[in-house]
Amino acid sequence: MPPITSPHNERLKELRRLARKRGRDESGRFVAEGEDLLAAADEAGWRPVERYCAAGSGLPGTEVEADVLAHVSQLGSGTRALAVYEQRWADAPAGPLCVYLHGIADPGNVGTVLRSALAFGAASVALGPGCADPFGPKAVRASMGAVFQVPLARASGDVAALPGTTIALDAHAGSGPLHGPLGEPATLLIGAERAGLPEALLEACDRTARIPIRSESLNAAMAATIALYEATRGEDAGDHRMSAA
Template identity: 70%
Template sequence: MTVITSPHNEKLKTLRRLQRRRDGRFVAEGEDLLAAADAAGWEPLERFAAAGSGLPGTEVEAEVLAKVSALGSGTRALAVYRERWATAPTGPRCVALWGVRDPGNVGTVLRSALAFGADCVAIGPGTADPYGPKAVRASMGALFAVPVARVEGIAELPGERIALVARAGAPLAATAPSPDCTLVVGAEREGLPGDVVAGCDRTAHIPIASESLNAAMAATVALYELSRNPA
């Protein structure tokens, strides 16, 4: 089998381009992420592995593969996949992110959604792309198991819509969850826009001693509460 030894190889140029700007395809790096994709039944469009690693894929000289990697420490394996978007968010449990611009938070919410049994993550306006490199890494493979859907308005969200707003509404843990509901989470500083809160069915908060939680932490705690007190 031929080993790629030049960073100027056309396939590697495509990888670098996809790291910056995607075209419906995205790159996942690392053996654990690729194993999660395999377990979820995602077929890679192309797969690459460091020469001599014994991993499946087109072999690339290790130093050359490291130059393509977006990880500071390099990688032994990466693959290209086609993005998958659900046609609409689904329940019975959904998390909607509104204006969450940090891709690390988006990826972490996907990971929490998988851990606590959410059926979908809805990506609202102003929210970072879940298929961006940082979001993919932060999801730790959950992106391959949890459906994601784009939404433009609150009306598109399934079930009872619960706006998480700091120090507003009833404590989330004190209110019985609906069988079908969507948790709507905003950015840490800006929170949810007023029209989004008004469009939800009710408002709830997580009692904390500090000023705020970031979006990923708030969503994680809220998902835990819902899983602990199922309807």
């Protein structure tokens, strides 16, 4: 089959639609770009709906002329390979270790939290109101393939629906330092850097904790990473994910 040579090709138009949240919401699909991300998807057992590659690259997929593929790429430097996948959402947040995000609007932060959740063996990541789409291009790239391995769930902000002991990260001095390992099923709740978690949500949690720092605040993804490290300190990083299976 000859390569696609026109940026107006209908299949490529669909790729551009999936770059926008509305397109992803309507189709339930998303795009991953780059050979490393596609290899991570293959390793995790995700089968692409469509796969495209630059003509002459020798990579699997429908061939597209390199300059035309670059035209639909969301990477500044273009790409040699990209693929379309069906989104996967868990029915509910799962333990024994869950990370709940609230109001994290930066897709890079969401993707980085997924990467940290995978590194420290979290069983799931739950996304509450105001969070960026984890299947958006920036979040998928920042996850470095973790989006294909960490179960994702939508959450309404109802603390009672979260698994285990609910521990809210709160920067206020009244919160005690976060000490680990936790040694029990738990959900770590992380809010946006400036706004933090809503007061009502803080009050509904079993307890609050803070990360002792000398500055005013931490980037949300950094805070989540430190909290995950502390929560699992001294444990095998695979324990939580194996227990959730």
